[in-house]
Amino acid sequence: MLHVGLQHFLVVGALLFSLGLLTVATRRNAIGVLMGVELILNGANVNFVAFNHYVTGGVSGQVFALFVIVLAAAEAAVGLAIVLAIFQTFRSIDVRLADTMRE
Amino acid sequence: MPRKIVIWVVLAALVVTFVGVLGARMAEGAVLPEIILGPLGLTDALFYLFAAMTFAGAATVALSKNILHSALGLLAALMGTGSLYVFLSADFLAVTQLLVYIGGVLVLILFAVMLTNRITEVKISNASLGLVGGGALLVATVPVLVFVAIATPWATIVPAELAPTTREIGNAFLTRWLLPFELASLVLLATLIGAVVIARKELKQDEPDTSVS
Numbered sequence: 001m002l003h004v005g006l007q008h009f010l011v012v013g014a015l016l017f018s019l020g021l022l023t024v025a026t027r028r029n030a031i032g033v034l035m036g037v038e039l040i041l042n043g044a045n046v047n048f049v050a051f052n053h054y055v056t057g058g059v060s061g062q063v064f065a066l067f068v069i070v071l072a073a074a075e076a077a078v079g080l081a082i083v084l085a086i087f088q089t090f091r092s093i094d095v096r097l098a099d100t101m102r103e
Numbered sequence: 104m105p106r107k108i109v110i111w112v113v114l115a116a117l118v119v120t121f122v123g124v125l126g127a128r129m130a131e132g133a134v135l136p137e138i139i140l141g142p143l144g145l146t147d148a149l150f151y152l153f154a155a156m157t158f159a160g161a162a163t164v165a166l167s168k169n170i171l172h173s174a175l176g177l178l179a180a181l182m183g184t185g186s187l188y189v190f191l192s193a194d195f196l197a198v199t200q201l202l203v204y205i206g207g208v209l210v211l212i213l214f215a216v217m218l219t220n221r222i223t224e225v226k227i228s229n230a231s232l233g234l235v236g237g238g239a240l241l242v243a244t245v246p247v248l249v250f251v252a253i254a255t256p257w258a259t260i261v262p263a264e265l266a267p268t269t270r271e272i273g274n275a276f277l278t279r280w281l282l283p284f285e286l287a288s289l290v291l292l293a294t295l296i297g298a299v300v301i302a303r304k305e306l307k308q309d310e311p312d313t314s315v316s
Contacts, residue, residue, distance in 0.1 A: 004150045004190070006259055010252035012187065016180070018244045019161040026165075031215050032287070035164050035177050038208065040248050042184045053191040054259045058272045062193050062225040063280050066272070068286050069196075069203050074294040076208045080215040081302035087219045 001099045009050035016043030030093040032084045035087060113162050117155050124151075150190055157183030165237075174213055181205050192265045195272055 016039055041081025045065045052061025086098045156179055163176025185200035276284045 003147050004146060006252050006257055008150065009187065009191065011249055012157060014245065014248035014252055015158055016161050016184070018241055018248065019158075019165045021244060022237045022241050023165045025240055026234060029170055031212060031219070032170060032173055035173055035212065038171060038177065038204075039161050039180060041165060042181065042204075045186060046184060047180070049188055049193050050189045051195070053262050055257060057260060057263060059268055059275050060197050060279075062268060062272060063275050064197060065193075065196055067283060067287060069199060071290065073203050073208055074290055075226075076211055077294050077298045078301065080300040083215055084218060084302045086130055093219050 004028055006050055006054040009054075009056060013046035013050065015041045016040075018043075028094050028096065030086065030095050030098070031080070033095060034079045034083070037075065037079075038072060041068055045070065109139065110162060110166055114159065117159065146190070151185070153183045153186040153190075155183075156180075170216055174209065174216060175213070178205065178209055181209065192263065192268065194267060195269045 007072060012092050020036045020041075020043060023039060024035075027033045048061045048065045048068070052065075063070070083093055087093050088098050089096030098099055159178040160179030160181075160183060164173045164180060167173045167176060181204045183201065185204070187195040188194075188200060202217045
């Protein structure tokens with residue numbers, strides 16, 4: 001029997017979200033920023049699945065989490081392509097240097 | 104190195120909490136097998152283990168100076184999250200997390216790390232701006248979120264028995280969520296084309312294009 005309840009999962013999701021926010025806010029490396037975004041999306045996903053299991057039942061929350069995973073994969077692909085383009089242009093992926101749209 | 108100290112403090116806090124919980128159970132008079140299988144069930148202990156793994160991974164992503172260590176921390180965080188899905192009877196989602204996130208996104212991120220940091224470069228910088236401001240952000244968000252999560256009286260139901268969810272998810276995708284499902288495929292196609300267009304090398308106008316015969 002599982003004594004762990006909804007609150008435990010919500011706390012894990014909140015911690016993931018907060019650490020992702022910290023990463024996005026403080027990283028200078030563009031890839032690090034993308035990692036923070038992945039953490040934030042994972043925190044949201046944990047909440048979706050936990051509420052689905054403990055509050056609503058059914059599979060709607062899981063379906064939504066799957067959509068989030070798909071969009072996160074798309075976001076990572078495009079984001080890393082942009083990072084590579086920035087690296088080719090500026091020879092660095094420091095987000096402070098990429099403040100213009102052209103060379 | 105304050106960052107290193109922070110990491111060690113976080114890890115030490117986790118270990119102390121785990122040992123403290125076990126010690127409290129022991130003080131109640133339970134012997135070790137009862138601790139693992141008794142009041143604190145094996146499932147609960149596994150939950151705390153995976154939650155700690157997730158948290159340690161996320162902390163590494165946020166605080167490590169080396170971008171490769173951050174990527175490995177992301178691996179731990181994603182695996183921990185995937186394991187937590189199993190506790191929520193989301194078996195299909197757990198496997199999807201493993202395949203898409205760890206097999207796809209993480210490998211993509213590692214590729215980008217390798218491509219943008221020259222291998223010969225000794226110091227793979229992942230420095231952060233203003234750890235003080237970040238800490239203030241953390242202090243502002245974490246207590247609020249945790250308080251809301253714990254204090255709100257959620258209208259919980261008795262969770263369903265653990266059962267395979269693949270059939271229901273397939274049905275839901277092709278009936279109720281059909282339009283978003285098809286739109287997701289469009290988004291993936293656009294992503295595929297967009298990533299190729301953005302990441303390719305631009306040909307200069309005066310250079311003859313040798314790839315076209």
